[in-house]
Amino acid sequence: MIDKNNRLEVNGKNKFSVLIKFLHLSSLLTALLVSLCFTVKAQQNTPNIVIFLVDDLRVDLGTYGSEHVISPNIDDLAKQGVKFTHAYAQQAICGPSRVSIMTGLRPETTGLYSIDRAGRLRPNQPNVVSMPQLFKENGYQTISIGKVYHSVTDDQENWTTHIKKLDNFYAIAGNKEKKFAYEAGDVADDFYKDGKVANDAIATLKNVKNDKFLMVVGFSKPHLPFNAPKKYWDLYDRKQFTVPSRKKPDNMYRLALTKWNELRMYGGIPKEGDTDDELTKTLIHAYYASVSYMDAQVGKVMQALDDLQLRDNTMIVFMSDHGYKLGEYGAWNKHTNMELDTRVPLIISRETAHKNRVAGATSAALIENIDIFPTIAEAAGLPLPNLDGKSLLTLLDQPNMAWDNAAYSLFTRGKKRMGVSVTDGIWRYTEWRNADSQAIEFTELYFHKDSLVAVENVAGQKHVNLIQQRLKTLLDTNFPSHSPPFHNKPKLDNNSASTTPNKN
Numbered sequence: 003m004i005d006k007n008n009r010l011e012v013n014g015k016n017k018f019s020v021l022i023k024f025l026h027l028s029s030l031l032t033a034l035l036v037s038l039c040f041t042v043k044a045q046q047n048t049p050n051i052v053i054f055l056v057d058d059l060r061v062d063l064g065t066y067g068s069e070h071v072i073s074p075n076i077d078d079l080a081k082q083g084v085k086f087t088h089a090y091a092q093q094a095i096c097g098p099s100r101v102s103i104m105t106g107l108r109p110e111t112t113g114l115y116s117i118d119r120a121g122r123l124r125p126n127q128p129n130v131v132s133m134p135q136l137f138k139e140n141g142y143q144t145i146s147i148g149k150v151y152h153s154v155t156d157d158q159e160n161w162t163t164h165i166k167k168l169d170n171f172y173a174i175a176g177n178k179e180k181k182f183a184y185e186a187g188d189v190a191d192d193f194y195k196d197g198k199v200a201n202d203a204i205a206t207l208k209n210v211k212n213d214k215f216l217m218v219v220g221f222s223k224p225h226l227p228f229n230a231p232k233k234y235w236d237l238y239d240r241k242q243f244t245v246p247s248r249k250k251p252d253n254m255y256r257l258a259l260t261k262w263n264e265l266r267m268y269g270g271i272p273k274e275g276d277t278d279d280e281l282t283k284t285l286i287h288a289y290y291a292s293v294s295y296m297d298a299q300v301g302k303v304m305q306a307l308d309d310l311q312l313r314d315n316t317m318i319v320f321m322s323d324h325g326y327k328l329g330e331y332g333a334w335n336k337h338t339n340m341e342l343d344t345r346v347p348l349i350i351s352r353e354t355a356h357k358n359r360v361a362g363a364t365s366a367a368l369i370e371n372i373d374i375f376p377t378i379a380e381a382a383g384l385p386l387p388n389l390d391g392k393s394l395l396t397l398l399d400q401p402n403m404a405w406d407n408a409a410y411s412l413f414t415r416g417k418k419r420m421g422v423s424v425t426d427g428i429w430r431y432t433e434w435r436n437a438d439s440q441a442i443e444f445t446e447l448y449f450h451k452d453s454l455v456a457v458e459n460v461a462g463q464k465h466v467n468l469i470q471q472r473l474k475t476l477l478d479t480n481f482p483s484h485s486p487p488f489h490n491k492p493k494l495d496n497n498s499a500s501t502t503p504n505k506n
């Protein structure tokens with residue numbers, strides 16, 4: 003991390019206050035004016051930022067080798083930047099994942115683990131510096147469109163433009179009343195939410211093209227309901243899809259998976275028991291139609307950046323709040339510590355004017371969604387608060403450089419139990435602990451060199467003793483056994499640079 007005081011040197015506001023204070027000293031005035039000119043120039047050269055924050059998108063795109071998924075615009079974006087194969091969400095559920103993305107802090111740092119009011123950033127942590135807050139305080143236009151924070155009111159004072167997420171739209175009579183799980187309306191893109199989000203993003207870009215801006219474009223698909231225009235369903239032949247094995251990993255923790263009540267709340271889904279083969283294929287088809295629909299909206303916004311001649315100075319981040327299960331283990335949705343739910347797609351493409359810009363590269367570095375905030379803040383030359391995440395800028399210029407040896411996630415099971423998890427990119431080790439005492443109740447160790455699908459929990463088996471010990475050491479680095487209870491909610495002030503732990 004770069005020293006906080008050095009960072010503050012480039013803060014124009016600080017320079018200005020110093021300038022006023024010593025106005026009567028002409029020699030100082032001259033020196034400060036020179037310095038101020040450099041400051042203004044530095045800010046002119048820093049990029050705009052556009053983040054595509056996608057809801058429930060797993061690592062299942064053309065550019066990631068999924069030949070059955072049609073995602074030409076995201077694939078094209080990957081050719082313009084660095085694609086990460088081992089990026090991880092800190093908690094596989096919308097609310098806490100997004101709070102951690104927007105703060106660069108782990109859920110266990112903020113104590114925010116739920117999608118209800120108790121898990122919102124404000125007012126639970128009034129003094130934590132958020133991504134939009136930092137950019138707004140430093141003169142950026144900060145723009146939230148669609149689903150960014152899970153709660154539309156959370157942190158809303160820190161957006162200069164806030165176009166809120168909408169309710170779901172249904173085109174087919176009766177579907178809205180049934181809250182149906184999917185729909186193929188024969189409608190234009192902007193009938194459903196993400197088409198409207200793309201339109202709003204493009205209109206806003208035209209308004210702010212002469213300003214510095216951070217724009218977070220929150221696409222709702224492929225989150226349920228899988229409503230997408232029929233033309234995106236027509237890209238696929240349902241017969242091409244196979245039903246994943248419903249087998250759960252041997253020796254799996256009994257609470258590792260959920261009963262996927264999220265899907266069961268929707269129309270057309272059984273309230274208990276498995277989805278049958280036909281429904282499973284329909285839902286997979288619907289999910290990929292939603293991915294292709296979202297992908298088309300990404301393409302529209304990228305085209306607008308080109309048309310407005312903004313791309314040369316706009317850095318792009320494409321990310322998801324967490325992964326997803328599409329019938330694997332006979333399960334759906336997210337809400338677990340499993341690899342399918344924690345691993346996320348991530349593509350970062352620097353502004354085309356960046357002199358060391360790397361394009362079309364792939365990085366296997368272990369990185370985390372909390373790294374995005376410090377990455378874009380450093381790119382913009384802003385003073386960093388004290389964060390758990392760390393900037394990826396050097397990695398973006400050298401995608402094959404040595405990087406971290408672990409990435410961390412967690413998930414609750416009620417108030418009394420917390421699953422804490424680490425991956426080294428090949429093995430995933432999870433401890434289910436008493437949320438108060440940290441006592442270990444169950445351990446899981448899964449092998450993921452060849453697949454994101456876990457086959458057998460081998461924790462405790464003799465032949466993996468050394469591997470498990472190594473992973474446990476990594477886990478304890480982030481989740482020490484002497485940690486305070488997980489649901490303690492310390493009042494943080496990370497602008498004072500002393501109250502939160504750094505990752506390194």
Ligand SMILES: [Ca+2]
Pocket residue numbers: 057058095096225323324
């Ligand atoms: Ca989500």
